[in-house]
Amino acid sequence: MIDLNVLKENPELAKSLRLEISGSDLLEYSDEMVKKAVEAGKTKEAPEEYLTSEEIAKILKISLVTLWSWDKKGITIPLRIGNKKLYRRSDIEKILHEK
Numbered sequence: 001m002i003d004l005n006v007l008k009e010n011p012e013l014a015k016s017l018r019l020e021i022s023g024s025d026l027l028e029y030s031d032e033m034v035k036k037a038v039e040a041g042k043t044k045e046a047p048e049e050y051l052t053s054e055e056i057a058k059i060l061k062i063s064l065v066t067l068w069s070w071d072k073k074g075i076t077i078p079l080r081i082g083n084k085k086l087y088r089r090s091d092i093e094k095i096l097h098e099k
Helices: 006-007 011-016 025-043 053-060 064-073 089-098
Strands: 078-082 084-088
Touching: 006 011, 053 064, 053 084, 053 089, 084 089
Parallel strands: none
Antiparallel strands: 078 084
């Protein structure tokens, strides 16, 4: 099977190139492209969501005092923007999966 990266690196070769492709080579190439597309789709992550103390307390079913205590112990790690505390949803998901 021909390495198509050579053609990508040298597009002038592709202009005059004639290829004869067997059905099995075409199927193999299409399978490879599908695998790459699936892998590319898996790596795209949703943007991080940030939640307030009240939202986190509600999700974890704890009081704000308990959340404050967890912050002090390092169980939860809030981000501080001015006087505002926000929590990453991904951090909270990790806590939920540890229970």
